[in-house]
Amino acid sequence: MNHPVRILISLALLALVLAAATCAAPAVPTTGQPTAQPAAAPIMTTTAQPAERPTGQSSQEKPTPMCAKTLNIAHRGARSLAPENTLVAAQKGLEIGADLWELDVAMSADGVPFLVHDDTLVRTSNVKAVFPDRSPWGNHLFTWAEIQQLDFGSWFVATDPFKQIAAGNVSPAELESYKGVKAPSLREALAFTRDHDWRVNVEIKDLSGTPGDATVVETVVALVNELGMADRVLISSFNHSYLVRVKQANPAIATAALVERGDPDPVALLRRLGAQAYNPRASAIAADEIGRIRQAGFDVYIWTVNDEATMRKLIAAQASGIFTDFPQLLKPLVTRCP
Ligand code: G3P
Numbered sequence: 001m002n003h004p005v006r007i008l009i010s011l012a013l014l015a016l017v018l019a020a021a022t023c024a025a026p027a028v029p030t031t032g033q034p035t036a037q038p039a040a041a042p043i044m045t046t047t048a049q050p051a052e053r054p055t056g057q058s059s060q061e062k063p064t065p066m067c068a069k070t071l072n073i074a075h076r077g078a079r080s081l082a083p084e085n086t087l088v089a090a091q092k093g094l095e096i097g098a099d100l101w102e103l104d105v106a107m108s109a110d111g112v113p114f115l116v117h118d119d120t121l122v123r124t125s126n127v128k129a130v131f132p133d134r135s136p137w138g139n140h141l142f143t144w145a146e147i148q149q150l151d152f153g154s155w156f157v158a159t160d161p162f163k164q165i166a167a168g169n170v171s172p173a174e175l176e177s178y179k180g181v182k183a184p185s186l187r188e189a190l191a192f193t194r195d196h197d198w199r200v201n202v203e204i205k206d207l208s209g210t211p212g213d214a215t216v217v218e219t220v221v222a223l224v225n226e227l228g229m230a231d232r233v234l235i236s237s238f239n240h241s242y243l244v245r246v247k248q249a250n251p252a253i254a255t256a257a258l259v260e261r262g263d264p265d266p267v268a269l270l271r272r273l274g275a276q277a278y279n280p281r282a283s284a285i286a287a288d289e290i291g292r293i294r295q296a297g298f299d300v301y302i303w304t305v306n307d308e309a310t311m312r313k314l315i316a317a318q319a320s321g322i323f324t325d326f327p328q329l330l331k332p333l334v335t336r337c338p
């Protein structure tokens with residue numbers, strides 16, 4: 001074979017080898033970073049499953065949980081010891097060693113998501129004294145600037161709702177610090193959580209019938225995304241259409257269906273919603289049902305439990321987590337994960 005022919009054959013062989021290598025090689029992200037995961041990360045326990053898991057898939061296919069610890073969830077912060085849905089209540093939950101805290105979020109008149117449980121500002125602030133002519137004092141009737149003028153702490157000091165001040169479990173210095181406490185915006189609450197390397201269950205209140213209904217979900221998800229907290233947040237709601245909207249906005253955020261009276265088929269409900277967890281009132285679920293739902297690959301977080309006997313029963317039933325106003329009571333009862 002003469003020299004030019006050998007060169008031509010060599011070039012042809014080289015081209016074939018290169019073509020084969022290109023076809024066989026997997027796509028590699030050019031940045032060297034992992035590719036985005038479309039499914040929700042298992043932020044709370046090891047059992048959360050992808051939103052897109054097809055119905056009928058066997059529970060045997062999921063990995064065995066490495067740790068069956070029941071999570072201690074400080075409800076509205078440690079609200080037996082500090083004014084609910086404030087950063088001082090979150091701080092108390094953190095000091096106690098809760099695994100995460102829960103907060104309630106609603107919208108101001110000018111579209112700022114902030115922490116409040118009720119539909120109005122009456123019970124947990126001095127709104128009636130500051131704005132006496134603004135009955136019925138609905139959350140959505142006040143701008144964020146107005147809400148920031150309110151005191152969300154003194155009512156707790158005055159009413160001692162869980163009798164923990166009377167019991168001597170709140171120090172005089174803490175009591176003093178609660179006076180004048182402000183309602184945090186959701187941005188502040190999320191930043192607090194991230195800055196303390198903690199986790200949070202964001203309950204989006206049902207804002208049906210108010211302007212916030214159209215935007216609250218997307219506003220909350222945008223904040224979670226902006227702060228890079230998709231893996232630290234569980235979003236729940238009694239309004240299950242909100243959970244579908246969360247998944248549309250960011251499928252990587254874990255969601256939980258809150259239920260008041262129990263659902264006849266929780267697993268089917270969660271699959272329909274693409275949710276990761278079932279969050280029933282304690283009286284609305286039996287111990288064996290907890291096991292069945294968890295076997296199907298979902299978490300079960302139960303609210304709101306303040307007595308030790310029920311806590312022990314739910315831990316024995318392997319509830320994924322317990323919401324409590326007394327995380328200090330639950331703390332010594334829950335197993336530590338390695
Ligand atoms: O998320 C559990 C619990 O907080 C739901 O009820 O009324 O306390 O917000 P509620």
Ligand code: CA
Pocket residue numbers: 102103104203
């Ligand atoms: Ca709540």
